[in-house]
Amino acid sequence: MDEERTVEDLPGVGPATAEKLQEAGFDDLMAIAVSSPSALAEAADIGEATAIKIIAAAKKMADVGGFVTGDVIMEQRRTVSKLTTSSKALDELLGGGVESCAITEFFGEFGSGKTQITHQLCVNACRGEEDGGLDAHTVFIDTENTFRPERIIQMSMAHDLDPTEVLQKIHVARAFNSHHQMLLVEKAKEIARNNPVKLMVVDSLTAHFRAEYIGRGALADRQQKLNKHLHAILNFADLNKAAVAVTNQVAAKPDAFFGDPTRAIGGHILGHTSTFRLYLRKSKGNRRIARLIDSPNLPEGEAVITVIEDGIRD
Ligand code: ADP
Numbered sequence: 001m002d003e004e005r006t007v008e009d010l011p012g013v014g015p016a017t018a019e020k021l022q023e024a025g026f027d028d029l030m031a032i033a034v035s036s037p038s039a040l041a042e043a044a045d046i047g048e049a050t051a052i053k054i055i056a057a058a059k060k061m062a063d064v065g066g067f068v069t070g071d072v073i074m075e076q077r078r079t080v081s082k083l084t085t086s087s088k089a090l091d092e093l094l095g096g097g098v099e100s101c102a103i104t105e106f107f108g109e110f111g112s113g114k115t116q117i118t119h120q121l122c123v124n125a126c127r128g129e130e131d132g133g134l135d136a137h138t139v140f141i142d143t144e145n146t147f148r149p150e151r152i153i154q155m156s157m158a159h160d161l162d163p164t165e166v167l168q169k170i171h172v173a174r175a176f177n178s179h180h181q182m183l184l185v186e187k188a189k190e191i192a193r194n195n196p197v198k199l200m201v202v203d204s205l206t207a208h209f210r211a212e213y214i215g216r217g218a219l220a221d222r223q224q225k226l227n228k229h230l231h232a233i234l235n236f237a238d239l240n241k242a243a244v245a246v247t248n249q250v251a252a253k254p255d256a257f258f259g260d261p262t263r264a265i266g267g268h269i270l271g272h273t274s275t276f277r278l279y280l281r282k283s284k285g286n287r288r289i290a291r292l293i294d295s296p297n298l299p300e301g302e303a304v305i306t307v308i309e310d311g312i313r314d
């Protein structure tokens with residue numbers, strides 16, 4: 001490839017427009033190439049006709065990739081690994097476990113088991129492939145201060161693993177706000193250069209965004225930032241052939257602002273980026289029901305799991 005072209009190289013984009021685009025998250029050619037004329041026009045304060053021309057130019061300049069035949073993709077799919085959840089039923093629902101090179105979203109109300117599942121995945125990521133693991137390290141982005149080494153120890157012992165070894169393979173960072181959270185994905189790339197990282201957890205993906213961007217006026221901005229964040233995460237997954245598990249809290253009862261509980265915050269952007277979406281709801285006692293929603297290749301269905309001291313089980 002020749003020297004890298006930037007947003008400012010686009011015809012019709014001067015420094016002022018470039019700056020507005022950058023601020024709105026359109027900071028590379030690909031982001032512009034795949035945007036809609038109306039979104040771009042609004043972001044950069046330009047007419048739609050101009051936006052259409054800019055998008056067309058960006059499509060030419062950006063490396064949008066090419067076509068490959070299905071058999072090549074099938075060959076690539078063979079290299080996808082599956083990480084066990086320690087529940088057979090949940091693994092089956094996911095087609096064998098949490099898939100690498102993809103984002104799996106766990107959404108549900110408070111206490112539905114999202115954080116417990118992420119802890120179980122961290123423990124299992126250390127296990128060998130013969131045990132449904134990835135034989136690898138995890139980066140854990142903790143936004144709600146709910147990462148608990150004590151739980152990792154309990155879950156490790158239940159699988160006859162050395163808890164200290166497991167803890168040494170989990171790289172945890174607290175994210176103090178959404179901006180920090182986005183920076184930590186870049187930081188995670190550094191960690192993955194020096195360690196065999198095959199799992200990224202973001203628990204919770206959306207809490208900071210939800211708290212910081214309040215009201216209807218902020219919605220577009222929030223979605224834009226969240227979209228950018230998700231693309232950085234997907235990029236991490238691709239680069240490292242890593243599995244990614246993110247959580248997203250939704251209200252149990254429909255409320256005026258968020259509406260339908262099964263419509264997780266992040267709205268359709270998150271829906272389109274996560275490859276697997278699991279809706280968790282509480283049932284009797286320690287039981288939780290997981291429902292698979294919108295999978296590209298798996299039927300919708302449900303699995304019943306339990307959350308016990310040992311971790312996640314059938
Ligand atoms: P959230 O979806 O809000 O992240 P959590 O994953 O934190 O929910 O789930 C919390 C639930 O996990 C608790 O209500 C409890 O039922 C269960 N739990 C947490 N720790 C333990 C434990 N040590 N033993 C058994 N169950 C636990």
Ligand code: MG
Nearest residue numbers: 114115146203
């Ligand atoms: Mg939680």
